[in-house]
Every structure is written in C-alpha cells, then in structure tokens.
Amino acid sequence: MATVDELVYFCQEENVFGALMFTGKWGCGKTYLIENDLAKALGNEYIILRISLFGESSIDSIHQKVQKAYFQEVMLNMGGNIEEFAKAFPHVSSEKAAQLGDHVEKVTETISDLSEKIGKSKFGKVVQFASGMAKKVPGFDKILALNPSDCMPVEESIAGRHVILVFDDLERSNLDEIDVLGCINEYSENKHIKTIIVANEEKIIAKNQESHEDGEEGFSGTERKSGKIKYSEIKEKIVTRTLKNIPDYKKIIENLAMSYQTKKYEYKDFLSNHIVDLINVFICGNIENIRSVKCAMQDFQRVFVELKEKGIDEELPAYFQTFVSYTLLAKEGKISKSDRYGYIFCDADVEKEYPGYYVRRYMLTSIREWIMMGEWNEKNISDDINKMIEVKRKATPEELVRNMRLIDLEEDVIREGFPEVLQNAYKGQLLVDEYIDLIGNILLARTIAYELPEVPDMKKLDEGVDICLETICNSDEPDTRVRRMISPNDVNSLTKEEGLIYEKICRFREEEVQMFAINKKKYLTALKSENISDLYECENKRFNIFDEEVCQAVMECYKKLQNSDRVSFIGVFQKIWESKIGSQDFLIAKSMPNFEKLKNELTTNRTNELQAEYGLKAALTQNFINDVTKIIEAIKKRLADMTKKVNEDEET
Secondary structure: OOHHHHHHHHHHOOOOOOEEEEEOOOOOOHHHHHHHHHHHHHHHHEEEEEEEOOOOOOHHHHHHHHHHHHHHHHHHOOHHHHHHHHHOOOOOOHHHHHHHHHHHHHHHHHHHHOOOOOOOOHHHHHHHHHHHHHHHOOOHHHHHHOOHHHHOOOOOEEOOEEEEEEEEOHHHOOOOHHHHHHHHHHHHHHOOOEEEEEEOHHHHHHHHHHHHHOOOOOEEOOEEEEOOEEHHHHHHHHEEEEEEOOOOHHHHHHHHHHOOOOOOHHHHHHHHHOHHHHHHHHHHOOOOOHHHHHHHHHHHHHHHHHHHHOOOOOOHHHHHHHHHHHHHHHHOOOOOOEOOOEOOOOHHHHHHHOOOOOOHHHOOHHHHHHHHHOOOOHHHHHHHHHHHHHHHHOOOHHHHHHHOOHHHOOHHHHHHHHHHHHHHHHOOOOOHHHHHHHHHHHHHHHHOOOOOOOOOOHHHHHHHHHHHHHHHHOOOOOOOOOOOOOOHHHHOOOOHHHHHHHHHHHHHHHOOHHHHHHHHHHHHHHHHHOOHHHHHOOOOOOOOOOOHHHHHHHHHHHHHOOHHHHHHHHHHHHHHHHOOOOOOOOOHHHHHHHHHHHHHHHHHHHHHHHHOOOHHHHHHHHHHHHHHHHHHHHHHHHHHHHHHHHHHHHHO
16 A cells, blocks of 8 residues: 555544554655645545644643644635534524525635635635624624634534644654643544644654663653653554655655746756656665755756856756755765865765766856855856866867767867767767767757768667677666756657667666666675675665576575575575566566576476485475475466456457
C-alpha cells in the first residue's frame, strides 16, 4: 500500500482505537501529503483540521487552537444545518433560523464567486459569512465575539462530514512530548475523533537521549519521564499505529515545479522543461528535504536571470543541477568551512554527495558566497560570469567545436577544429555529450545549408560511439548526470544513420547500462575474492542480467567455500536474484538459460560430493538447488504472464 492509502484506510476505519503517528524526517513532505494527497483522496466527506504544535508552550493554547479551527470549519460548513445551529442561541426564532439557512446558501454562493478576489482564504470566507449573519440575526455580532470554546464543543463531525484532527510538529513543541500526547488523547480517545500525529520521531528519541546524557532530572534509561510515565508507555497507550512516510519524491517535485509562481515566465518554462534534472539531483543524494528543493528553485531564479542576460543558454541545465546540489547540501549544514580559506575548497564535499551532477566549474565563487553568506553582490556575480566566458574564448578550436553550437563559432575556428573533432570521434575519444553535440552540429549545418570542412563518415562515427560506450562500462567513473539531448522537434530531422547513433546513446543512458556494468564488475570481484563480507555489499545493488559469466563465477566461488560460509552465500544469492524477477530492467528471458545451467552444474557437483562422502556439503548444495529451482519456477511464471499480456494486448 502507498503511504497515502494507509492514511486513508486509517481515516475510513469505522472503529477508533487511538491515534495514528505519521513519522518521517524533516522536510520529507509529511505535511504536504496530508494537506494535498490525503485531502484529495478523502474527498468532501471529510474535514482535515491541521493544528501546528510548533513553539507551543501551554496545553490550554493547544486546546484553543483546536477549538478555533473547529469553529471556523463549522462556520464554513453550516449550509442546511445553520437552522439547527441558530436555534441554540437566544433571540433566534424558528422562522428566523429558516430565513438564516436560506441566506447562508446565498452568501456561500457569493463567496464562491468572489473566491479568487479574496484569495480563497478561510479568513476571507469567515469574514464574508459573518458580515451576512450580523445583518440578518439580532445579536449575532455578540455570538461572533465569543471564544469558540464558549460556543460549542469539538465533536467528531461537522455538518455530517467526518473530522480528522492532525497535530503537526510534535517534536517542535516547547512542551514535553508526553504532556502533549496526553492533551491529544482527549480528542482521540475521549471524543473519539480520528487523530493523526505528525512528527519526526527520530528527533524526539535523540532529544531524550541528549537530555539523559546531560543528566537532566526525570530520566530513566534513555527515555524522558513525566512523573512515572515514559514516552514509550504514553505512546503505546495513545498511538494505535505508527506509519513511516515513504515519499513519492518524483510526484512531489513535479507538483512543486509545475505550480511554481513567478512573473519570469522564461524561468517558469525552464523549470517545467527540467523537472527530470531536478528529480535526478534530489534522488542521487541522501538529503530528503523538500523544503530545500523549494529554496533551490526559488533562489536559482536570480542566477538564471543573470546567466540569460549574459547570453548563456546551452549550459543552463549544468548550472542548475550544480546549484541545486550545492544548495541541498548547504541547507543541511553539511558543507565544511576552512578557518583559513572559507568555502573556497568545499567542492569535494558536494562532488562526493552528488557525483556527476555537481560540476565545480559551474559553481561561481560569488554564487557560492551568496548561498553560504546570504549576500547578493550583483557586480561580483556579473564579473565572475564574464571571466568564465572569457576563459571559454581562449579554448583551442578543437575544444570549442566539441562544446559549442556551430552558429556560435567563427568560420576559421570551424575549419581548424572540426576535422580534429571528427578524428577523435572515430577513435571513441569524445565524451557521450560531445557525440550528441557533434550530431546536433551536423544536423544544424544541414538545416542552414552550410558545408562542413569535412563530410562525416557515419560508419566510423558509429564505431567510435561503440568504443566510447564500452570504455564507460569498463570505467568506475560515472557518466555525467548533466546530459545533453537533441530537441524532440529536431530528432525527426536526423538521417537514418544519425538517428540510430543518437538512439543508441539514449538507450545506453535510459537503461543505465554503465551502472549495471559497474555493479556486475563488483559482484564478479566479490565472487572471486570468496569473501562473504564483499558479497554482502552487493545485496542491494541492481543487476539487469544473470549471464553466463556470472553463472560460472557463482559456481566456482560456491565450490571453493567451506560449509560455514555456504549458508550465508546461498542466502545472499537468493536475496540478490529472487528480487530481480519482477524488475522491468531485468533481462529475464536471457537470464533463464543461465539459471538452468547453474542448477545442472549444482546437481553434478552434489553427485560428486556424495560420491566423495561429503554428506553435509551435499545437503547444503541440495538447499542451493532448491532455491535456484524456485527462482526458475518464478521466472517461468513471469514469462508466461508476459506472453499472456502481449496476446491480450494484440487482441484488443
């Protein structure tokens, strides 16, 4: 079940046996999911009241927040129930109550029509509603002046709609968490209201641990106490279920980028076109903070404007991913500062966290200082960009042709540099992005009817790409993550040969061939080492094929292992390959023959072990055979399901 589905299930359960704790790291999108995905999934039958506990220092204040939020929602959701509500107050006759009910519907419609003008805010709607009530009901102004707690109790529904109470930022309250949970219990247990507690529980546990180590009174073991009650004890009483947020970061970031508000429409378009770049950077690192992504998007707008004014277009994605990488790490406080040099030599920290995405030449000194120190110096930023452009101008003709668009170059540079670029391309000595740029420039020349100094040999170029991709697979250096591409509008203009080369490069990257090749090398190295610890490090790596080379290495390693290591070896093998069967990346049909080959070799090996009277070895081998057999059966079922689906698709 997805996280939001678990929340919906809890909210829709008929019985109430305590609160649900929704936990996760700061900035991982817990509140966003509650206010957007959960609210949308529950629909109009539910009302979510979110109560922030941030900085709260008294229980009474929390109760008042709940009552005010409840009262506001009552005001906004009365509709046909206003008659019963109005009858509860002095001076309001049944006739007046009926008239009031009619008037509320009209006011509500008016508010709906004016919603854009009043910012769709709850406050605006309440003001509009209150104005109408004050004119129609004698003494209604006095009713509105009352504290909500004096008007009505907080109940489990409003106008027939179920109330969901959400207490957010438990760990950020100034109160003891145990006292706050006791307060929340008043609603979840005593009032039977569905209650969700949003918290970063790791911070609560860490805070208790620190307080204990500091010798604070009221602690036993590593847990905070309130009187004789521990945090774990009060939680066990109040919280019926704990749900850890597993964010759909791709979806969240897409929504953030698409809903980004700015009058700089060119930047808005840029964000929309580079959502994938943003997602790739975020997923690459270990920092799970959506708020930092928001900051990065907002702050890069100023950098974007400066770069655009200087005529920089092609490299904007590189600047963007570099900026986002640096910002994410900076917001987390993980960029180290030298006492002598400040932040000048901190690139290694970012490169380590975001390999391939952070390219130090795209992080200008003045931009770095702005991120870390908060001072925007437009002159320094302008000077840094000018220096970067000047350095580019001093590059050799071959370097310029490799990295720039044809129409941005002088003709003498093209005549000198293009033939040299072609020769390096044939030898496989260009970077992947440079092959894409080369194809793009060949297309551009044809589009503007410009005759290149030398006609490209597409057969040699294709061979050069093969060499390049093979070199990448044999290297542990990751392919750059700031990836060039030919515009989808231009792809159809490529010749057949150009299109096939470009498709080969795109497929190589989309299928993550290099990553699978690197993982395979690590697995083979671990097998050859016959070290179980090395194999454990491969457990969670991704593999796209169980080929003959891997099959043979598995068999050779297994035969050499002592009995004490065989059980662990079999367990690691099963964990690695059983989980791959359902993966879309896994070449299941090509892997099947090699699993069968492994089973046959294991069977032969078991026979030899029995003949040599190694009964224990043979027994362990039989267990290995059984596991491999299960994998083979699962593959057969998967292949049958795939065939069935293809046939059904063809029929429809």
